Amino acid sequence: MSSRQVPRHTRAGIFIHWFNAACWFFLLVTGVALISNPELNPLGAWYPKAVRAIFFGGENLLVAHWLVAFIWLAVWLVYLFWGMNRLVAPFINSIFTIEPNRDIQWMIKKNLQMTVGYKMMARLVKPLGYDGTMPDQGYYNVGQKLAAQGLIIGGLALVGTGFIMFTSKYFLTAADVWLVQWSITVHFIAAGVTTALLILHIYMAAISSEERPAFISMFTGTVPAEYAKHHHRLWYDELEDSKPSEVG
Amino acid sequence: MAKQLGMVIDANACIDCKGCMVACKVANQVPGDNWRNWIKDGAMDRSAKSKKRMVFQPGNCMQCDKPTCVTACPTGATYKSKADGVVMINRDLCIGCGQCIKACPYGARYRNEKLKVADKCDFCSNRREVGLEPACVSTCPTKARAFGDLNDPSSPAGKLYAAQKEEAVQVVNAQSDTDPNIYYLGAPGDKHWPVKAQMPSAFTFWKNVADPGVKVLMGLMGVGVLAMLGKQLVMKNDAPEEHHGEDGHE
Structure with a gap:
């Protein structure tokens, strides 16, 4: 029974995840290349030069960035309306629900465990009055929740400031441009923060061996029951409790 | 020496007729309240005791050697042309943030009311393409403005500049010298x-907060991920302390 699988992601969820990933990657690559200023270049002058050459000019790069941003936004809006009750609201509810006692303990322990191992972690948390066991977590652990919160807030900031920048050339007047100037700066910060979170997310999912089943579930939609029980005990228990009514 | 288009303006010749301003507005279709050039309000010259008279200071974008507008542009849409030293604007790459407008000490830039992008004097690039001088230069009735390559003594501006280097002055703010390429006689x-x-x-x-802040954040994240990767490689079998032991298997 050890290979029994439990459903974790819907097809729609898997689609929006990979669609999102592709768009964010494209928008990051093109967005960084839209900065071309010796005092601000995040990666040096060669980067905007190279990417702009691929797009046959910075002006095409700008249009490509806008185009993909609007496609991304449009698909998201459809997803939000279509899946609001079934997918979006439960997700938002889940990631913004935090139980401080349990979750702070989990954060401390997980960070230590991921860097120094279980044994050392158990020793280090003793002075705090904790034992070496990880507190149970729900569908998402608190690390995932905090990252998701950061990504949602950062994503909203990117959409808002991006839209203001886009409108500048079409609607705004000279008196409004301070808004555009600060939008650029906030857009940069939001992109930086979300990219940092995505580095962590990609490491956890694709490189860390512990979370390998979660990575695979982003293709198949299911995780092994053993994995669910070990990593997301509260969710697993819920699943088990609701089992009888699962039929039909 | 590299080509550097510029102007040498004889302030004594200027009669404040504003012909240059009108000609520019027409030649470049400058909309509404936007202006690419100006004649600074006249001041009384009291240097010569016997003869007091008004002096005028015509101006436009100075195509500076150290352009603060270029420094302020995040996308590189405004740049100093390597071919002729004129500060240009790529309107398609400009996102209309207006930082260059604020950064120019001379107020030479404006947000084009129609195009909603930064705009300014480019020494009439459209007229230069067909071999004409800038409109303000052609129209000036007293020939106060001389235009051309400052480094070429055969150009009208270069000739004046070479001959009167000692007297020619730049009008600058001492605290932010942008090294303009308009000289006054x-x-x-x-x-x-x-x-x-x-x-x-x-x-x-x-520049001072967000950029270093994001770099520090990336660095911290990088160090954290490397630490986890290192641990993963060193401790291949990192099993949790037994605690669900009594649960056994399902």
């Missing part, structure tokens, strides 16, 4: 430009 009035070049606060915040 005669009595242009105040040689001190009252406005200091200033970077917009959003730009300064980006």
Whole structure:
């Protein structure tokens, strides 16, 4: 029974995840290349030069960035309306629900465990009055929740400031441009923060061996029951409790 | 020496007729309240005791050697042309943030009311393409403005510049010398430009706070991920302390 699988992601969820990933990657690559200023270049002058050459000019790069941003936004809006009750609201509810006692303990322990191992972690948390066991977590652990919160807030900031920048050339007047100037700066910060979170997310999912089943579930939609029980005990228990009514 | 288009303006010849301003507006279809050039309000010249008279200081984008507008542009849409030293604007790459407008001490830039992008004097690039001088130069009835490559003594501006290097002055703010390429002869009035070049606060915040902040964040994240990767490689079998032991298997 050890290979029994439990459903974790819907097809729609898997689609929006990979669609999102592709768009964010494209928008990051093109967005960084839209900065071309010796005092601000995040990666040096060669980067905007190279990417702009691929797009046959910075002006095409700008249009490509806008185009993909609007496609991304449009698909998201459809997803939000279509899946609001079934997918979006439960997700938002889940990631913004935090139980401080349990979750702070989990954060401390997980960070230590991921860097120094279980044994050392158990020793280090003793002075705090904790034992070496990880507190149970729900569908998402608190690390995932905090990252998701950061990504949602950062994503909203990117959409808002991006839209203001886009409108500048079409609607705004000279008196409004301070808004555009600060939008650029906030857009940069939001992109930086979300990219940092995505580095962590990609490491956890694709490189860390512990979370390998979660990575695979982003293709198949299911995780092994053993994995669910070990990593997301509260969710697993819920699943088990609701089992009888699962039929039909 | 590299080509550097510029102007040598004889302030004594200027009669404040504003012909240059009108010609520019027509030649470049400058909309509404936007202007690419100006004649600074006249001041009384009291240097010659016997003869007091008004002095005028015509101006436009100075195509500076150290352009603060270029420094303030995040996308590289505004740049100093390597071919002729004119500061140009790529309107398609400009996102209309207006930071260059704020950064120019001379107020030479404006937000084009129609196009909603930054705009300014480019020494009439459209007219130069067909071999004409800038409109303000052609139209000036007293020939106060001389235009051309400052480094070429055979051009009208270069000739004046070479001959009167000692007398020719730049009008700059001492605290932010952008090294402009418009030189004045005669009595242009105040040689001190009252406005200091200033970077917009959003730009300064980006450069001094946001940029290093994001770099530190990336660095910390990188160190954290490397630490986890290192641990993963060193401790291949990192099993949790037994605690669900009594649960056994399902």
